[in-house]
Amino acid sequence: MSEMKFDVLAIGNAIVDVLAEASDAFLDERGLHKGAMRLIDEPEADALYAAMGPGVEVSGGSAANTAAGLAALGGAAAYIGRVRDDELGDVFVHDIRAQGVTFKSPAATDGPLTARCLVLVTPDAQRTLNTYLGAAVMLAEADIDPAMAAAAKVVYLEGYLWDAPEGPAIFRRAAEAAKRAGRDVAMTLSDPFCVDRHRAAFSDFIASSVDILFANEDEVKSLYEVGSFDAAADRAAGEVKVAALTRSEKGSVICRAGDRYHVSARPAKVVDTTGAGDLYASGFLYGYTNGASLERAGHMGSICAGEVISHLGARPRQDLKALIAEQLG
Amino acid sequence: MSEMKFDVLAIGNAIVDVLAEASDAFLDERGLHKGAMRLIDEPEADALYAAMGPGVEVSGGSAANTAAGLAALGGAAAYIGRVRDDELGDVFVHDIRAQGVTFKSPAATDGPLTARCLVLVTPDAQRTLNTYLGAAVMLAEADIDPAMAAAAKVVYLEGYLWDAPEGPAIFRRAAEAAKRAGRDVAMTLSDPFCVDRHRAAFSDFIASSVDILFANEDEVKSLYEVGSFDAAADRAAGEVKVAALTRSEKGSVICRAGDRYHVSARPAKVVDTTGAGDLYASGFLYGYTNGASLERAGHMGSICAGEVISHLGARPRQDLKALIAEQLG
Numbered sequence: 001m002s003e004m005k006f007d008v009l010a011i012g013n014a015i016v017d018v019l020a021e022a023s024d025a026f027l028d029e030r031g032l033h034k035g036a037m038r039l040i041d042e043p044e045a046d047a048l049y050a051a052m053g054p055g056v057e058v059s060g061g062s063a064a065n066t067a068a069g070l071a072a073l074g075g076a077a078a079y080i081g082r083v084r085d086d087e088l089g090d091v092f093v094h095d096i097r098a099q100g101v102t103f104k105s106p107a108a109t110d111g112p113l114t115a116r117c118l119v120l121v122t123p124d125a126q127r128t129l130n131t132y133l134g135a136a137v138m139l140a141e142a143d144i145d146p147a148m149a150a151a152a153k154v155v156y157l158e159g160y161l162w163d164a165p166e167g168p169a170i171f172r173r174a175a176e177a178a179k180r181a182g183r184d185v186a187m188t189l190s191d192p193f194c195v196d197r198h199r200a201a202f203s204d205f206i207a208s209s210v211d212i213l214f215a216n217e218d219e220v221k222s223l224y225e226v227g228s229f230d231a232a233a234d235r236a237a238g239e240v241k242v243a244a245l246t247r248s249e250k251g252s253v254i255c256r257a258g259d260r261y262h263v264s265a266r267p268a269k270v271v272d273t274t275g276a277g278d279l280y281a282s283g284f285l286y287g288y289t290n291g292a293s294l295e296r297a298g299h300m301g302s303i304c305a306g307e308v309i310s311h312l313g314a315r316p317r318q319d320l321k322a323l324i325a326e327q328l329g
Numbered sequence: 330m331s332e333m334k335f336d337v338l339a340i341g342n343a344i345v346d347v348l349a350e351a352s353d354a355f356l357d358e359r360g361l362h363k364g365a366m367r368l369i370d371e372p373e374a375d376a377l378y379a380a381m382g383p384g385v386e387v388s389g390g391s392a393a394n395t396a397a398g399l400a401a402l403g404g405a406a407a408y409i410g411r412v413r414d415d416e417l418g419d420v421f422v423h424d425i426r427a428q429g430v431t432f433k434s435p436a437a438t439d440g441p442l443t444a445r446c447l448v449l450v451t452p453d454a455q456r457t458l459n460t461y462l463g464a465a466v467m468l469a470e471a472d473i474d475p476a477m478a479a480a481a482k483v484v485y486l487e488g489y490l491w492d493a494p495e496g497p498a499i500f501r502r503a504a505e506a507a508k509r510a511g512r513d514v515a516m517t518l519s520d521p522f523c524v525d526r527h528r529a530a531f532s533d534f535i536a537s538s539v540d541i542l543f544a545n546e547d548e549v550k551s552l553y554e555v556g557s558f559d560a561a562a563d564r565a566a567g568e569v570k571v572a573a574l575t576r577s578e579k580g581s582v583i584c585r586a587g588d589r590y591h592v593s594a595r596p597a598k599v600v601d602t603t604g605a606g607d608l609y610a611s612g613f614l615y616g617y618t619n620g621a622s623l624e625r626a627g628h629m630g631s632i633c634a635g636e637v638i639s640h641l642g643a644r645p646r647q648d649l650k651a652l653i654a655e656q657l658g
Contacts, residue, residue: 054424054425
């Protein structure tokens with residue numbers, strides 16, 4: 001039997017975010033769809049960066065944000081992802097380790113640069129993501145250590161990772177290792193367009209392998225191609241053990257078989273919604289892997305999401321543990 | 330006669346800031362002097378970075394921040410400084426140009442990496458700076474284009490630059506070009522320890538060449554080695570045309586010969602004091618070069634400083650023009 005070292009092993013695209021403010025007109029001129037994530041190649045990344053306003057660089061990556069949040073809560077988190085041995089790669093590695101996350105993936109010594117996501121934050125605090133995947137998509141099936149997956153209570157996979165050439169193989173290998181050890185597999189749908197790109201494959205993987213599904217309203221409706229949230233929630237509840245579905249300011253609904261737990265959103269002065277879903281997953285998984293009820297886990301998710309949207313960047317800044325103690329007791 | 334293209338040409342160390350929160354104990358263990366700037370070499374930068382918490386990267390550099398703030402106000406700003414052609418160098422160049430500052434200095438193609446400043450922000454919002462000067466100190470006398478200096482109403486020099494091997498020669502060349510064209514030379518003392526390192530040279534340069542002196546209370550007292558602020562202010566007023574002296578929450582005092590204008594600080598929720606002095610200079614110089622009274626220029630400085638201390642990082646985020654219109658009319 002393997003030792004249980006981690007609450008969560010998160011696997012995803014290792015990315016540094018470049019956040020800049022942008023007007024709605026800036027998005028319109030470039031045909032950018034507000035709130036969504038779009039993949040761009042290096043020339044387009046260069047051109048968009050040149051046109052953007054002054055930025056702030058912060059480590060990001062959806063599953064990496066979740067792992068960082070979990071560690072900030074006092075959970076034992078590990079992360080697998082690929083950077084290049086360049087300056088932004090150094091920043092990514094420093095930040096995730098400094099947050100207390102176990103991270104052992106070696107940096108690529110050649111090939112594309114560390115991935116970056118050009119995040120345009122509009123005055124309504126919405127973020128529009130433009131991701132140059134660079135070194136992140138060089139993550140290979142062989143980088144997934146089955147012993148690490150077996151040593152985590154939950155293996156958490158981000159949907160975005162399916163865009164990598166070996167993404168599907170990575171998902172399979174991680175899920176198999178987790179299942180063999182009797183662990184839970186969690187997945188986030190990541191983005192409605194990501195769901196569009198991989199709907200059939202996601203559906204198969206979810207039905208066969210996922211225990212805990214994270215999605216927002218748009219994503220889960222897109223997955224099942226239904227118009228109502230309740231219908232989508234019912235479908236999800238029929239396929240996975242637990243579905244944690246977020247609805248922005250309407251809070252979240254946690255589904256287990258026929259049960260529905262409604263959790264309110266935490267009031268926040270919204271500065272930048274980047275990372276809201278990622279940090280909701282941090283709080284929820286911290287609760288889930290440490291014996292909290294589903295409802296309490298949901299409230300933990302809400303509190304973490306509320307913190308991360310109150311400032312620029314998708315990694316927590318305030319003491320999440322203290323916030324939860326203060327608000328939930 | 331050269332064309333007057335710029336309100337201000339700023340010259341300084343081109344640096345990317347890496348900001349992270351730190352406890353007082355973290356500073357104490359390492360013998361770091363809170364609120365001051367310390368120069369560190371590459372091995373020490375690596376060691377300190379490894380020990381620091383997760384960070385945020387933002388373009389910085391004292392005079393560069395001042396140029397960025399001046400451009401944000403609608404002023405015509407130019408900047409001279411040296412980066413390497415690496416990722417953080419790209420970030421620096423992007424950010425200063427995206428802010429509308431004219432920047433033409435070519436990036437070094439070899440030698441040390443782009444300078445970085447490890448900024449430790451303590452819970453009291455004070456910042457402690459640890460600067461690895463890297464490529465910044467490769468700035469050479471030959472990089473100062475006399476035509477550019479002659480084309481600016483004010484040439485603004487940061488004291489920190491004196492730490493570069495060619496710093497004194499850069500100061501002389503820039504000041505000579507400015508004087509020859511009948512322009513004003515401005516200087517900031519940068520930091521009390523910087524004053525300590527170069528007191529005699531600074532005194533000579535100020536007496537012979539500076540028209541507008543920027544300093545905070547500690548710096549100006551250190552320069553003249555006097556115990557009282559008023560005595561230091563009197564000394565400064567005797568040597569330069571205008572001295573703009575900042576006193577944190579006590580506001581600032583602007584001295585011209587026997588006149589003293591007292592300007593209050595703007596109330597702000599203080600998050601990070603990095604850049605307060607730099608942005609005060611932005612506001613003051615914008616006013617000064619655009620026909621405002623010294624008192625009004627001081628209020629502009631206060632408003633800009635108040636904005637930059639209300640968030641992480643030393644570059645402005647809010648619309649400074651709108652803030653000034655709102656608060657000063």
